[in-house]
Amino acid sequence: MTGADPFLPAAHAPDVYALGGAVLVGLGVWGLLALRHLLRRVVAFNVIGSGIFLFFGAIAARGGGEPDPVPQALIITGIVVALSASALAVTLVAALAQRRGGAVLPGEGRQPPEAETDAK
Amino acid sequence: MTGAAALMLDLLLVVLVAFAGWAALAGRGVFRAVVFFIAYGLLVALGWVRLGAVNVALAEAAIGAGLTGVLLLATVGRLERAGAARDVPLMRGAAAWVPALAGLAVTGALVWAWFALPLPESPGPQLAEALPRSGVENPVTAVLLNFRSWDTLLEAIVLLAALLGVWMLGRDGDWTAPLGLRQHVREGGVMAGFGRVLPPLGLLVGVWLLWAGADAPGGAFQGGTVLAAVIVVALMAGVAAPPGVDALPLRVALVLGPGVFLGAGLVLAALGAGFLTLPEAQAKAVIVAVETALTLSIAVTLAGLVLGPPTAPNGAAARTPDGARP
Amino acid sequence: MWLDLASFALTALGLFFFVAGTAGLLRFPDTFSRLHALTKADNLGLGCVALGVALQAGHWTDVLKLVLIWALALLAAGTVAQLVARAALAEPRARKGEGERP
Numbered sequence: 397m398t399g400a401d402p403f404l405p406a407a408h409a410p411d412v413y414a415l416g417g418a419v420l421v422g423l424g425v426w427g428l429l430a431l432r433h434l435l436r437r438v439v440a441f442n443v444i445g446s447g448i449f450l451f452f453g454a455i456a457a458r459g460g461g462e463p464d465p466v467p468q469a470l471i472i473t474g475i476v477v478a479l480s481a482s483a484l485a486v487t488l489v490a491a492l493a494q495r496r497g498g499a500v501l502p503g504e505g506r507q508p509p510e511a512e513t514d515a516k
Numbered sequence: 517m518t519g520a521a522a523l524m525l526d527l528l529l530v531v532l533v534a535f536a537g538w539a540a541l542a543g544r545g546v547f548r549a550v551v552f553f554i555a556y557g558l559l560v561a562l563g564w565v566r567l568g569a570v571n572v573a574l575a576e577a578a579i580g581a582g583l584t585g586v587l588l589l590a591t592v593g594r595l596e597r598a599g600a601a602r603d604v605p606l607m608r609g610a611a612a613w614v615p616a617l618a619g620l621a622v623t624g625a626l627v628w629a630w631f632a633l634p635l636p637e638s639p640g641p642q643l644a645e646a647l648p649r650s651g652v653e654n655p656v657t658a659v660l661l662n663f664r665s666w667d668t669l670l671e672a673i674v675l676l677a678a679l680l681g682v683w684m685l686g687r688d689g690d691w692t693a694p695l696g697l698r699q700h701v702r703e704g705g706v707m708a709g710f711g712r713v714l715p716p717l718g719l720l721v722g723v724w725l726l727w728a729g730a731d732a733p734g735g736a737f738q739g740g741t742v743l744a745a746v747i748v749v750a751l752m753a754g755v756a757a758p759p760g761v762d763a764l765p766l767r768v769a770l771v772l773g774p775g776v777f778l779g780a781g782l783v784l785a786a787l788g789a790g791f792l793t794l795p796e797a798q799a800k801a802v803i804v805a806v807e808t809a810l811t812l813s814i815a816v817t818l819a820g821l822v823l824g825p826p827t828a829p830n831g832a833a834a835r836t837p838d839g840a841r842p
Numbered sequence: 843m844w845l846d847l848a849s850f851a852l853t854a855l856g857l858f859f860f861v862a863g864t865a866g867l868l869r870f871p872d873t874f875s876r877l878h879a880l881t882k883a884d885n886l887g888l889g890c891v892a893l894g895v896a897l898q899a900g901h902w903t904d905v906l907k908l909v910l911i912w913a914l915a916l917l918a919a920g921t922v923a924q925l926v927a928r929a930a931l932a933e934p935r936a937r938k939g940e941g942e943r944p
Binding site: 403404405406407408409410411412413414415416417418419420421422423424425426427428429430431432433435436438439440442443446447449450451453454455456457458459462463464465466468469470471472473475476477478479480481482483484486487488489490491493494497498499500507 | 668
Binding site for chain 3: 721
């Protein structure tokens, strides 16, 4: 290994991770709309979030050299806020499940009966 | 590493991330989806290292993969007890095309934006000039605690608000009960042992991350997350009993960080420097004081978010972590 | 030069153990043999990789951190393997190898 900073991103890295982030945001949007189990929707929300962070982080690393610290700080803030939102969301899901016996929004169908476990 | 090998590594990593993300969304079974989400978070953290953002990588691994994973796993447990962990089949028919098209459209728009965006101005000279006056050497810590400390103060308050929201969702009768579900641990079992060995080590790592964050990757959020994990493991292993929402030490720990932060801002304003404007001579001292208080509050708040609302012990017993019968 | 070669060999050996552990996770029929493959092979693999990286460390404190990481991973892996095995014992479908949950 040479004396160069091993953490400096390679020249192609911003492009690769920006496109990866774009794919993740699309995947997450699909999941948020198509998945009906509410816990899966919370996961989809987190996938959208990390996709946006990657896209944003790739912007910070454009142009070579040391990546811009301001987007990085905002991303760290975002990761923490995403966790707070997820915690509130899963508590809501658990409360809904306790009252209705299912983790699906009203009007979006019902969970299959106990016999068909998810282990099938 | 040669350019071609590095490019292969990055492409492989992105494909793995996308695959893990897909499995976290569409994999069979809610439990399996959560496990894939944890793997996904760790792979994304590797991506952050490749992007040169080690501070973000630490936060992603600790918060995005670690704590979020624990939170989701705990929720699967809660849903199992409520009989709501069974998977729901995907939509079929013509309606199933709408989400797919929406996802493709968003990805397409982002790809277009990436190539259409003008190159941003390099932050170089401006930052290089301001950094020596910030009091710390880690530029991300300088941004979080000095240049944009407003954001961080409000974020600490968002965390607190989220915790209050979670607590609101408990049942009225449970308000004075201990936080989270009861854990039943076998005396002298593996989990009990782990709960005794991990906290001292975790405390060391958490405090070190906080301290190192001044001039190396790390900081209040990464350190606080490790400490939150210590708290959660200690409670899961039955080493300590969870407090209730009315416990005074808990409440002090929750507001200490935002309180010291706000207080520092007001004192600086009263001294004529301006709200949260750090004078060069005192910058380091103020940052260390605020970060230390903030780390404690972040640790306790994050642990509280993972534990969930206060729950009376007479409810359905928690699944035991090491198979012991309650 | 020799140091680089030793690092390369150790890291390669570590990766081999990781591949073996992963193959076991994917191919073995039930929870217990999967755990066996994972914990043993992966801990050894991580040890080899950590040793290989330690040879490149610039300062002894870096070596100390690597040792700490390895020890923590060993501790966590051992504990989790025990807990998963106990949970699997209580859940009969995992024993027959048709379980979804590892």
